[in-house]
Amino acid sequence: MSEQSDQDILLRIRGLRIEGMSGDSWQEIVHGVDLDLRKGEVLGLIGESGAGKSTIGLAAMGYARDGCRITGGEILFDGMDLAAAKDSEKRHLWGSRISYVAQSAAAAFNPAHRLIDQFTEAPVQHGLSDKATSEAEARELFARLQLPDPDGIGQRYPHQVSGGQLQRAMTAMAMSCKPDLIIFDEPTTALDVTTQIEVLAAIRDAVEAFGTAAIYITHDLAVVAQMADRIMVLRHGNLVEEGETRSMLADPKETYTQNLLAVRSFKSAEMANPVGEEPLLRVDNVTAAYGKIPVLHGVSVDIHKKRTVAVVGESGSGKSTLARVITGLLPAASGAVSYNGEILPPNYRQRSKDQLRRMQMIYQMPDTALNPRQRIRDIIGRPVAFYLGLSGKQLEDRVRELLSLIELEPDDYIDRLSTELSGGQKQRICIARALAAEPQLIICDEVTSALDQLVAEEILKLLQRLQDELDLSYMFITHDLATVRAIADEVVVMLQGEVVEHGSKTEMFKPPHHDYTDLLLSSVPEMDPDWLDDLLAERAELAKQGRVLKAADH
Amino acid sequence: MSQILKMVAQRFALGFLTLFIVSLIIFLGIELLPGDIAEEILGQSATPETVAAFRKELGLDVPAHIRYFDWLWGMLQGDMGRSLANKREISELIGLRFGNTLFLAVTAAAISVPLALTLGVLAALYRHSFYDRAVNVVTLSSISFPEFFVAYILIFLVSVTFPIFPSIANISDATPFWDKVYKVLLPALTLTLVVVAHMMRMTRAAIINLLASPYIEMANLKGLSRARVIVKHALPNALAPIINVVVINLAYLIVGVVVVEVVFVYPGLGQLMVDSVSKRDLPVVQASAMIFAGTYVLLNLLADILSILTNPRLLHPR
Incomplete structure (x- = not known):
C-alpha cells in the first residue's frame, strides 16, 4: 500500500x-x-x-x-x-x-x-x-x-x-x-x-x-x-x-x-474394471421412495473388488438415498441389491450378521457420528466385539492395531474422548470403526466435505492406502469433483434420482457429455482468475446454439 | 390452509377422546370415595333399611355402569342432572358459579399476561442487568410462597394496614360491573403474583434462546435498535413456547383457584366443588370436574392452534 x-x-x-x-x-x-x-x-x-x-x-x-x-x-x-x-x-x-x-x-x-x-x-x-x-x-x-x-x-x-x-x-x-x-x-x-x-x-x-x-x-x-x-x-x-x-x-x-x-493435485492411479469378473456389489434397477415421494428411479450400479466408484450429483439427487438402500436402512420398493452374486434382503433387519459386517459406512459429519461420551477404545472396540466376538486382551490388541492402521498413535488416543480430537482425527476414528468389522466394501458419504482441504486430502490418501493394503472397495458419495478426480476409478452421475451417465474416470472427464455432467464438471472452480469470465462467456455462446447449461435452482 | 384445518380437526377429535377418558376417571374415582350422600344426610344412627330406601329414592341402587352411561348420555345432551342435596338443576347451580370463576380468571389474566410479557421482553433486552435480576428475584419469591400466604399478606397490606381494597370478594349477580372489578381486584392480584413468574421467565428464556440465531446476528448487523431486534425479530419466533405457557397458566387461573376463592370467600366454581365433595353431592362434583377438564382441553387446543398460526412454514406452505 x-x-x-x-x-x-x-x-x-x-x-x-x-x-x-x-x-x-x-x-x-x-x-x-x-x-x-x-x-x-x-x-x-x-x-x-x-x-x-x-x-x-x-x-x-x-x-x-x-x-x-x-x-x-x-x-x-x-x-x-x-x-x-x-x-x-x-x-x-x-x-x-x-x-x-x-x-x-x-x-x-x-x-x-x-x-x-x-x-x-x-x-x-x-x-x-x-x-x-x-x-x-x-x-x-x-x-x-x-x-x-x-x-x-x-x-x-x-x-x-x-x-x-x-x-x-x-x-x-x-x-x-x-x-x-x-x-x-x-x-x-x-x-x-x-x-x-x-x-x-x-x-x-x-x-x-x-x-x-x-x-x-x-x-x-x-x-x-x-x-x-x-x-x-x-x-x-x-x-x-x-x-x-x-x-x-x-x-x-x-x-x-x-x-x-497444490491441494487438488493428489490423484490415484485409475484401475479399469476386471473383465468377466462378477462385481462385488450389484445394484440392479432399484426404485425407492420416502413415503409417497419417489426418490430413486431404476438405479443400477456395479462395484467391483478393490475399486472406487464415485457417485456424484447435487443435493437432492438421491445419492445418499442410494447408500441407504444398499445398506438396507431404506428398503427398496423394487429392484435388487446383490452382494457376491447373492441377493440381499431389502431390509437390514432381515440380513445376517455376516452380510451386515461386510458392508460398512462412514458419514459426512464425524462430530455427530461419534458418541461424545464414549472413549475411542469403546467406539472402535464395539464393532470388533459385536462382529468378531473378540474380548479382553485380544480386543484391546485389535483396537490398537486399528489405530495404528489409521496413523494415530494407540497409546495417545485409545483412552481419549472423541470431543478432544480435531475434525480430521475424528474422521480417522470413523474410518477405524468401519474397518473394525473387517468389511470388503465401505460406503463413504461425503466423508471429506466437512473438512478443511489440506486435512481432506490426508484422509483421501489414507483411504487410498487402506484400499491398496486391505483390498477394499469404496462407494464414494460426493458432490465435489476434485475428490472424484483424486480417488475414483469409476464415476456415476446422478440427477433427480436417476443415473444420467456412468463410466471410467478418464471417460467421464473427457467430452462429450450429457448436459448435466457438463454443467457439473464445468462448474468446479479453477485457480485461474479468468475462469469465471471464460466460463460465462462459453455458456453464453452455447446458449446461442440452443444448449443451456444452467442449474435448475428449484 | 386445508392442512391446518385437518390438524385442527385432529386436535378436536383427540380433545374429545381425552374428555371421554376423563369422564371415566372422574366417575370411577368418585365411586371409590367411601360413603355416599344417603349415609351423609341420614347420619350414623340410621338403620340399614332407611338408608337403602333413601338410596333407592335417589337412584343410587342402580348398577354403576348404567348410572355412568345415563350420566354420560345426559352430559352429551347438555343435561347435567339435579343436585342430590337440594334437587336444584346443576346447570343452573354451576352456571352462576362458573361465570364468577371466569370473571376472576379474566381479570387476573388481563393483568398478568401483558405484565408478564412486558417484564419478560425487558428482562431479555437488559439481560444480566440489575433490572433483570430484580425482576427474577421478585417474581420467583412470589411464586415460592403458598397462594394463601400471598393472599393474607396482601390482605394485611392493602385491606388492613391501608384499607384500599375489601378483604372479602362477596359478589352476586346484582353487583354492578365496576363494583365487581373492584371487589375481585385483590384475589386477581394474588393470582397474578402466583402466575406471572412462570410466564415471564418463559418469555425471557424463549427470547434469549433465539439470540444466538444467525438471523438475530443479521438483524443486529443491519444496525437495528436492540429493542427492535428483540420485539420484531426474536419475539415472533419465540411465540409458540410462550403461548403454551400462557395457556397453561390461564387454565390454572380457572381450575386452580380453589384456595384463593376460599380465602376471599369468593362464590366460584372451585368452592362449590369443595362443598359438594364434603356433602357427597356426586352429580355436582362430576359436573364441575367435567367443566374443569373441558376448560383445560379447550385451552390447550387453543394453544395448539395459535402455535400453528405463528409458524409461517405451516401458514404459508411452499
Whole structure:
C-alpha cells in the first residue's frame, strides 16, 4: 500500500487482536493483523477453519460474536475507530454503510417475515428511504441479481425460496442501503457447485456495478481467485501472505500458500474394471421412495473388488438415498441389491450378521457420528466385539492395531474422548470403526466435505492406502469433483434420482457429455482468475446454439 | 390452509377422546370415595333399611355402569342432572358459579399476561442487568410462597394496614360491573403474583434462546435498535413456547383457584366443588370436574392452534 493512495483508504486495521473464550479462560485467536482496503476494492480473506477469517471479517464491522472480544488495535472505517466506538455509533453504520452477507442465507433470514420486509427494514429504519421507494429498489436489485420473478419473489417467506436464490436475495438485502463496504462470509460454501456459479457471477456483477468495496471470506482459493483483487492468506490468526490475486496465484511465496494451491493435485492411479469378473456389489434397477415421494428411479450400479466408484450429483439427487438402500436402512420398493452374486434382503433387519459386517459406512459429519461420551477404545472396540466376538486382551490388541492402521498413535488416543480430537482425527476414528468389522466394501458419504482441504486430502490418501493394503472397495458419495478426480476409478452421475451417465474416470472427464455432467464438471472452480469470465462467456455462446447449461435452482 | 384445518380437526377429535377418558376417571374415582350422600344426610344412627330406601329414592341402587352411561348420555345432551342435596338443576347451580370463576380468571389474566410479557421482553433486552435480576428475584419469591400466604399478606397490606381494597370478594349477580372489578381486584392480584413468574421467565428464556440465531446476528448487523431486534425479530419466533405457557397458566387461573376463592370467600366454581365433595353431592362434583377438564382441553387446543398460526412454514406452505 503506497502512501499517496491514503485518500482512497476506506478501511484500515492496525494490530487487531481478538480473544475467544475457550473453556473458562480467554485465549488470543487473532494476533495483531493489519489490513487495508481501498474504496471499491475486493479483498479476499482465505484460510482454513480456525484461521480467524470470519472473526476478522466481523471485527471489520467492529462486531465480535458472543464468546469473542476485540482486545487491541484500531479499526478505522472512514476515519472512525470502530474498536473504540459506542454500540449506538456502530449500529448507525451497520446496514447503512457496512453490511454483512452470512454463510447460510436460510439461517440468516428471519423465518417469520417476508423477504421484501427484511429488505426494506434497514433503509427505512436508518431513515434513508421510505418503504415504497425501497420496495421499488428491491425489485430492481432482485432483477439485477437474476432472481426469477423479481416483482413477486419479495412476497415470499424464506422457506419458500431455494438456497441459491436466498443467497442472492441476501446479497440484495446487503445492498439495500448502497453501502460502502460489504463483508461476504463464505456466501457460497453451503451451495452446490452448479448453483455457486450463478451466485458468484451475481455478487461480482453487483459489487462492480455499485463500486462497493468488499471483504470476501472463503476457504476456497479457487473461488476467491474469481472474486478478489487482492488476497490475504491467514493461518491460526496470523497473516501468512498478502498480494495481488494474479501474482500470488502465479508465484506464492510461503510454503503454506503453496500447499493450499497444490491441494487438488493428489490423484490415484485409475484401475479399469476386471473383465468377466462378477462385481462385488450389484445394484440392479432399484426404485425407492420416502413415503409417497419417489426418490430413486431404476438405479443400477456395479462395484467391483478393490475399486472406487464415485457417485456424484447435487443435493437432492438421491445419492445418499442410494447408500441407504444398499445398506438396507431404506428398503427398496423394487429392484435388487446383490452382494457376491447373492441377493440381499431389502431390509437390514432381515440380513445376517455376516452380510451386515461386510458392508460398512462412514458419514459426512464425524462430530455427530461419534458418541461424545464414549472413549475411542469403546467406539472402535464395539464393532470388533459385536462382529468378531473378540474380548479382553485380544480386543484391546485389535483396537490398537486399528489405530495404528489409521496413523494415530494407540497409546495417545485409545483412552481419549472423541470431543478432544480435531475434525480430521475424528474422521480417522470413523474410518477405524468401519474397518473394525473387517468389511470388503465401505460406503463413504461425503466423508471429506466437512473438512478443511489440506486435512481432506490426508484422509483421501489414507483411504487410498487402506484400499491398496486391505483390498477394499469404496462407494464414494460426493458432490465435489476434485475428490472424484483424486480417488475414483469409476464415476456415476446422478440427477433427480436417476443415473444420467456412468463410466471410467478418464471417460467421464473427457467430452462429450450429457448436459448435466457438463454443467457439473464445468462448474468446479479453477485457480485461474479468468475462469469465471471464460466460463460465462462459453455458456453464453452455447446458449446461442440452443444448449443451456444452467442449474435448475428449484 | 386445508392442512391446518385437518390438524385442527385432529386436535378436536383427540380433545374429545381425552374428555371421554376423563369422564371415566372422574366417575370411577368418585365411586371409590367411601360413603355416599344417603349415609351423609341420614347420619350414623340410621338403620340399614332407611338408608337403602333413601338410596333407592335417589337412584343410587342402580348398577354403576348404567348410572355412568345415563350420566354420560345426559352430559352429551347438555343435561347435567339435579343436585342430590337440594334437587336444584346443576346447570343452573354451576352456571352462576362458573361465570364468577371466569370473571376472576379474566381479570387476573388481563393483568398478568401483558405484565408478564412486558417484564419478560425487558428482562431479555437488559439481560444480566440489575433490572433483570430484580425482576427474577421478585417474581420467583412470589411464586415460592403458598397462594394463601400471598393472599393474607396482601390482605394485611392493602385491606388492613391501608384499607384500599375489601378483604372479602362477596359478589352476586346484582353487583354492578365496576363494583365487581373492584371487589375481585385483590384475589386477581394474588393470582397474578402466583402466575406471572412462570410466564415471564418463559418469555425471557424463549427470547434469549433465539439470540444466538444467525438471523438475530443479521438483524443486529443491519444496525437495528436492540429493542427492535428483540420485539420484531426474536419475539415472533419465540411465540409458540410462550403461548403454551400462557395457556397453561390461564387454565390454572380457572381450575386452580380453589384456595384463593376460599380465602376471599369468593362464590366460584372451585368452592362449590369443595362443598359438594364434603356433602357427597356426586352429580355436582362430576359436573364441575367435567367443566374443569373441558376448560383445560379447550385451552390447550387453543394453544395448539395459535402455535400453528405463528409458524409461517405451516401458514404459508411452499
